[in-house]
Amino acid sequence: MVDVSAAAPPAPPGAMGPPVVPEFSIVPLRALPLVVAVLVGLVVAIAANSLWALDWYHVVGGGLWTGIDLFVGLIIGPIIGRLSIQARIEFTTRFMPKMVLLMPTLVTMTLASGWQLARHLGNLNAHYHNHWWLVTSFIVVGVMAVIALGFLEPANLGVLFELKKPRPDGELIGKLMRRFVYTAGITGVMQVATLVIMTKLAVA
Amino acid sequence: MTSPMASSTPDQATLPPISEVAVGVIALVVAGGIYLASYLPRRAPLGPAFGILAVAAALLLWNVVSLSRLGPFAWGTFFLVGKWAFLAYLVIAGMLEYVFVLDHTRGSILVVLTLMLAIFAVNIPLLLAFSVARYQSPDG
Numbered sequence: 410m411v412d413v414s415a416a417a418p419p420a421p422p423g424a425m426g427p428p429v430v431p432e433f434s435i436v437p438l439r440a441l442p443l444v445v446a447v448l449v450g451l452v453v454a455i456a457a458n459s460l461w462a463l464d465w466y467h468v469v470g471g472g473l474w475t476g477i478d479l480f481v482g483l484i485i486g487p488i489i490g491r492l493s494i495q496a497r498i499e500f501t502t503r504f505m506p507k508m509v510l511l512m513p514t515l516v517t518m519t520l521a522s523g524w525q526l527a528r529h530l531g532n533l534n535a536h537y538h539n540h541w542w543l544v545t546s547f548i549v550v551g552v553m554a555v556i557a558l559g560f561l562e563p564a565n566l567g568v569l570f571e572l573k574k575p576r577p578d579g580e581l582i583g584k585l586m587r588r589f590v591y592t593a594g595i596t597g598v599m600q601v602a603t604l605v606i607m608t609k610l611a612v613a
Numbered sequence: 614m615t616s617p618m619a620s621s622t623p624d625q626a627t628l629p630p631i632s633e634v635a636v637g638v639i640a641l642v643v644a645g646g647i648y649l650a651s652y653l654p655r656r657a658p659l660g661p662a663f664g665i666l667a668v669a670a671a672l673l674l675w676n677v678v679s680l681s682r683l684g685p686f687a688w689g690t691f692f693l694v695g696k697w698a699f700l701a702y703l704v705i706a707g708m709l710e711y712v713f714v715l716d717h718t719r720g721s722i723l724v725v726l727t728l729m730l731a732i733f734a735v736n737i738p739l740l741l742a743f744s745v746a747r748y749q750s751p752d753g
Contacts, residue, residue, distance in 0.1 A: 517705055533653045544651045551643040558737055559636035563744030570745045
């Protein structure tokens with residue numbers, strides 16, 4: 410993890426004036442039809458009780474959720490901390506809006522299909538021999554949900570709205586970005602626990 | 614880019630702990646859901662679930678009252694973020710409700726789960742809207 414508000418590398422010679430914030434949309438509206446299509450497909454998979462479709466949604470959603478959490482928290486986060494302020498702004502205005510749509514969609518895909526899958530396979534049954542592994546996964550996901558919904562998502566939106574101001578407050582953006590990267594890192598590490606539990610359940 | 618926070622934004626230290634309470638509500642709703650799920654397919658004793666629900670509802674109400682008592686605030690931004698977030702979380706809560714009904718969840722357990730989802734669908738937009746609006750200049 411890295412202090413993203415740490416001093417940025419010195420500006421190149423000749424670079425003068427305040428950093429430029431490019432035009433950006435807080436919610437990428439062009440991606441909304443894709444989100445709707447994914448959610449409609451999820452409803453159809455649940456309604457049809459298709460084991461293959463549920464498994465597909467759970468594996469794809471969970472794999473991407475886990476991978477992105479780990480990648481953002483452990484790889485992208487430290488890189489952001491070492492970028493110049495202008496580069497951070499350029500990256501943030503292109504990256505964060507996509508996360509606003511992507512992560513809630515992946516979480517919904519994974520949890521809804523996972524619940525139905527567990528129900529169909531009988532894993533929710535208290536007599537299932539790995540039942541407590543499953544309950545532990547509920548607890549891990551629950552803690553991650555509290556962190557993501559309570560800290561990560563508000564920080565993400567806060568940064569985007571601050572960058573929309575005529576004179577963004579760099580100190581506030583640094584504070585919120587630090588919160589975003591730390592919480593992404595924490596959920597990334599917790600995803601490792603999810604991977605352990607899920608692989609255990611898959612071979613049980 | 615670094616500049617002192619605009620003096621017109623609310624003094625952060627004087628704002629009530631709305632974010633912290635909202636995070637507590639999320640934790641309670643998630644804990645209640647895990648509690649009920651851990652008993653399936655048997656029926657969980659509903660006393661603790663109703664207790665969790667009551668505390669979560671009381672905290673949410675406290676947050677709404679605290680918001681209503683705020684002085685000058687960026688209400689335009691608050692409602693802009695709040696209404697779109699509410700729409701998004703209504704869809705998510707609706708999908709979860711659909712799954713519960715499809716799985717033949719009935720009776721008092723469905724009532725508890727529905728009320729928890731309702732709190733979830735109101736609380737998270739409130740948290741997101743407050744988290745953004747607190748750093749904006751008050752309306753007017």
